Amino acid sequence: RTLELEKQYIEYHLEIISRHMKGAHHPLSSSENGVQNEVFKKLLEILLHASYSRFLLNSDSPQSEWKTFRDVDGKDFRSVFTGQKAITLPRRWIDLETDRNHTYHDRTHKK
Numbered sequence: 001r002t003l004e005l006e007k008q009y010i011e012y013h014l015e016i017i018s019r020h021m022k023g024a025h026h027p028l029s030s031s032e033n034g035v036q037n038e039v040f041k042k043l044l045e046i047l048l049h050a051s052y053s054r055f056l057l058n059s060d061s062p063q064s065e066w067k068t069f070r071d072v073d074g075k076d077f078r079s080v081f082t083g084q085k086a087i088t089l090p091r092r093w094i095d096l097e098t099d100r101n102h103t104y105h106d107r108t109h110k111k
Contacts, residue, residue, distance in 0.1 A: 002055065003052065003055065006048070006051050006052075006055065007044075007048060010044060010047045010048060010051065011044060014040060014043060014044055014047070018040065039080060042078070042080040045078075046077060046078070046080065049072075049076045049077055050069070050077075053069045053072035054069045057069065066092055066094065068093065068094075070089070070093040071089065071092055071093055072088075073088050074086035074088040074089070075088065
């Protein structure tokens with residue numbers, strides 16, 4: 001029930017965003033005449049996976065001391081534009097650093 005309510009909440013906010021985008025003549029439209037299009041459906045899927053990754057964190061899991069929504073498996077996320085699958089971070093996010101090019105590096109790796 002909670003997940004269904006979350007879906008309705010996200011759909012509602014996407015509708016509002018869609019109206020604002022259309023009113024601003026934004027080139028990316030996620031609904032046409034109140035009808036949800038493919039962009040809307042893809043955005044909804046991404047937002048649902050992101051939200052569910054928070055809801056479904058298990059506080060009884062051995063990983064609960066360190067695991068956050070950032071450590072979720074990326075396989076369920078796809079680009080709205082290209083359909084390209086996201087990748088899962090190579091390590092726990094807390095153990096990663098980025099360089100100027102936003103490339104991730106493992107902080108725990110000894111040189």
